[in-house]
Amino acid sequence: MLKLETLIAEQDLQRRIEELGAQISKDYEGKEIIMLCVLKGGVMFMTDLSKRVTVPMKMEFMAVSSYGDEYKSSGIVKIIKDLDEPIDGKDVLIVEDIIDSGRTLSYLKNILEGRNPNSIKICTLLDKPDQRVVDVEVDYVGFTIPDSFVIGYGLDYHQLYRNLPYIAVNKGE
Numbered sequence: 001m002l003k004l005e006t007l008i009a010e011q012d013l014q015r016r017i018e019e020l021g022a023q024i025s026k027d028y029e030g031k032e033i034i035m036l037c038v039l040k041g042g043v044m045f046m047t048d049l050s051k052r053v054t055v056p057m058k059m060e061f062m063a064v065s066s067y068g069d070e071y072k073s074s075g076i077v078k079i080i081k082d083l084d085e086p087i088d089g090k091d092v093l094i095v096e097d098i099i100d101s102g103r104t105l106s107y108l109k110n111i112l113e114g115r116n117p118n119s120i121k122i123c124t125l126l127d128k129p130d131q132r133v134v135d136v137e138v139d140y141v142g143f144t145i146p147d148s149f150v151i152g153y154g155l156d157y158h159q160l161y162r163n164l165p166y167i168a169v170n171k172g173e
């Protein structure tokens with residue numbers, strides 16, 4: 001059984017997302033962005049963040065999975081759904097819920113770089129640096145968190161809890 005404790009409250013999440021949206025809008029002034037949501041975990045963050053971005057933006061979705069239903073990354077990243085359109089010459093902002101080992105994003109960024117975009121940046125809501133196995137350069141971070149398994153706001157445990165409006169940490173077994 002999971003015993004949940006709030007790590008980041010809904011209000012704090014929303015306040016930080018507003019700040020990130022403002023920063024992104026400033027940094028991309030005069031440009032059009034492709035906001036690329038990494039499914040499924042990135043979905044809540046993508047929807048809230050995109051509402052705070054004021055430059056023209058398109059939404060794209062990719063599904064990659066490395067965790068399955070487990071606590072630990074398998075180390076094997078699979079593309080389950082690819083982009084609908086080419087990204088050559090485009091400014092791509094990858095939107096993720098969490099960087100943990102770094103495997104998912106390093107794999108994804110490598111693949112996308114090969115498709116000749118004008119730029120690729122990464123925006124992650126959560127960064128858990130203690131678990132990093134592969135180095136990834138991250139451009140925007142919502143919160144740096146300690147090394148515990150977190151759920152909510154897109155993040156799951158056995159596919160459950162993604163709908164929590166806050167980030168919780170498991171204090172149970």
Ligand SMILES: O=P(O)(O)OC[C@H]1O[C@H](OP(=O)(O)OP(=O)(O)O)[C@H](O)[C@@H]1O
Nearest residue numbers: 039040041065066067100101102103104
């Ligand atoms: O830095 P890493 O160790 O690679 O971990 C981070 C990734 O793992 C989770 O996705 P998961 O593969 O569990 O799929 P999901 O988004 O569908 O939950 C999370 O949403 C990130 O995409």
Ligand SMILES: [Mg+2]
Nearest residue numbers: 038039040041
């Ligand atoms: Mg994910």
